[in-house]
Amino acid sequence: MSNSQDLAARSRAAVWHPCTQMARLAQVPPLPIARGEGPWLFDTDGRRYFDANSSWWVNLFGHSDKGLHDAIKAQLDTLPHVMLAGCTHEPAVRLAERLSARTGGALGHAFFGSDGASAVEIALKQSFHSWKNRGQTNKREFVCLKNSYHGETLGALSVTDVQVFRDAYDPLLMRAHIVASPDARLANEAGALEAMRTLLAERHDSIACVIVEPLIQGAAGMVMYSPAYLKGLRELTREFGVHLIADEIAVGCGRTGTFFAWEQSGADWPDFILLSKGITGGTLPLSLVLTTEAVFGAFWSEDVTRGFLHSHSYTGNPLACAAANAVLDRFDAGQLEDNRAQASALTRAFAALAPRVKHLRQRGMILAFDVPEAPPRFAERFHLAARAHELLIRPIGSTVYLMPPYLIDDATAAWLADAVSKTLNDVLA
Numbered sequence: 001m002s003n004s005q006d007l008a009a010r011s012r013a014a015v016w017h018p019c020t021q022m023a024r025l026a027q028v029p030p031l032p033i034a035r036g037e038g039p040w041l042f043d044t045d046g047r048r049y050f051d052a053n054s055s056w057w058v059n060l061f062g063h064s065d066k067g068l069h070d071a072i073k074a075q076l077d078t079l080p081h082v083m084l085a086g087c088t089h090e091p092a093v094r095l096a097e098r099l100s101a102r103t104g105g106a107l108g109h110a111f112f113g114s115d116g117a118s119a120v121e122i123a124l125k126q127s128f129h130s131w132k133n134r135g136q137t138n139k140r141e142f143v144c145l146k147n148s149y150h151g152e153t154l155g156a157l158s159v160t161d162v163q164v165f166r167d168a169y170d171p172l173l174m175r176a177h178i179v180a181s182p183d184a185r186l187a188n189e190a191g192a193l194e195a196m197r198t199l200l201a202e203r204h205d206s207i208a209c210v211i212v213e214p215l216i217q218g219a220a221g222m223v224m225y226s227p228a229y230l231k232g233l234r235e236l237t238r239e240f241g242v243h244l245i246a247d248e249i250a251v252g253c254g255r256t257g258t259f260f261a262w263e264q265s266g267a268d269w270p271d272f273i274l275l276s277k278g279i280t281g282g283t284l285p286l287s288l289v290l291t292t293e294a295v296f297g298a299f300w301s302e303d304v305t306r307g308f309l310h311s312h313s314y315t316g317n318p319l320a321c322a323a324a325n326a327v328l329d330r331f332d333a334g335q336l337e338d339n340r341a342q343a344s345a346l347t348r349a350f351a352a353l354a355p356r357v358k359h360l361r362q363r364g365m366i367l368a369f370d371v372p373e374a375p376p377r378f379a380e381r382f383h384l385a386a387r388a389h390e391l392l393i394r395p396i397g398s399t400v401y402l403m404p405p406y407l408i409d410d411a412t413a414a415w416l417a418d419a420v421s422k423t424l425n426d427v428l429a
């Protein structure tokens with residue numbers, strides 16, 4: 001047995017893999033990855049795979065990035081961890097200040113969590129609790145969009161509308177309002193805003209907040225929509241006195257062309273922005289909930305129970321914060337301009353695929369298309385076939401997408417388009 005087969009078999013026995021029907025692992029054995037370098041992952045037998053979805057959308061600058069590793073190593077030798085209640089530390093303070101500055105001070109208060117779902121829980125609780133502290137105890141309903149994804153803990157799953165993740169747990173969930181998506185493929189942006197207006201007009205006294213994924217509904221299958229929708233949504237939520245949460249866990253950190261996807265809306269800031277995934281460049285788990293003076297101020301009191309008493313053991317972990325600060329250094333040094341050139345390279349390379357697929361779409365460093373008449377188990381078959389072309393890629397249903405590390409030049413983009421095209425040939429043959 002090769003190293004790879006051995007590790008895959010042991011993993012099948014001992015590791016319960018996420019988002020996986022374990023009974024299918026015999027047909028789709030997990031790739032035993034030994035190391036990563038740049039966009040490449042290498043298995044224990046030395047074969048390489050291009051990490052086309054940035055290891056679940058977290059990796060920004062490739063694997064084994066020296067700048068990030070040096071920042072983490074320096075922090076490791078100084079202070080790997082300390083609790084953030086009763087103590088504070090430079091990496092957390094600096095990170096909070098720098099993110100606040102990126103919103104022009106509008107979202108000047110940062111609460112730290114450990115992963116995306118915990119950030120969603122925190123924002124939902126803060127929204128509800130801030131209204132409660134202001135005497136509006138009936139504002140306790142949440143609103144999300146059709147096909148939204150905000151994570152899989154019970155609170156986050158309550159504002160998630162992806163059936164495969166949600167249906168099994170439906171009896172356990174809070175009843176959120178689910179409103180039409182502005183999905184550009186449906187050409188119904190005005191209708192989606194109108195549906196939101198109708199709901200808010202009717203129930204704003206009971207609604208705490210609306211949560212959205214700005215510009216792209218990722219887990220729904222890279223559903224893209226116009227920035228104008230966000231502007232309309234901001235106006236509606238202001239008009240009806242409802243908080244707006246921008247879940248930038250997937251689309252933040254330069255993915256869509258601006259540091260925050262929200263910046264493209266031309267609207268004033270939302271009440272909350274959530275960051276995770278890319279914020280540490282794919283090195284360590286961390287999430288942040290950024291919010292306004294108005295929300296923060298609602299908790300300010302001599303009464304302890306009016307405070308936000310939420311915590312996680314690793315809140316504000318200094319190693320993760322040091323990594324995040326190193327990520328922000330890259331954006332200070334012009335990463336967004338680089339990304340514009342990289343995104344154009346992707347556009348050029350994938351243009352030739354347009355006649356074979358449906359709804360070829362792109363925003364910044366996310367490119368996606370739908371495959372018409374996809375055969376059964378398309379996602380699994382495409383994923384397996386792609387391995388033979390040195391490509392690690394996981395379609396969502398019949399949507400194939402690339403969300404690569406920010407390491408794309410013309411040659412790499414052409415290589416990727418070729419590998420995707422060959423994989424399509426194999427699967428559709």
Ligand SMILES: *Cc1c(COP(=O)(O)O)cnc(C)c1O
Nearest residue numbers: 115116117149150151247249250
């Ligand atoms: C991934 C994701 C989450 C959940 O983050 P986890 O770290 O997986 O818990 C929430 N919202 C969006 C938009 C995401 O893409």
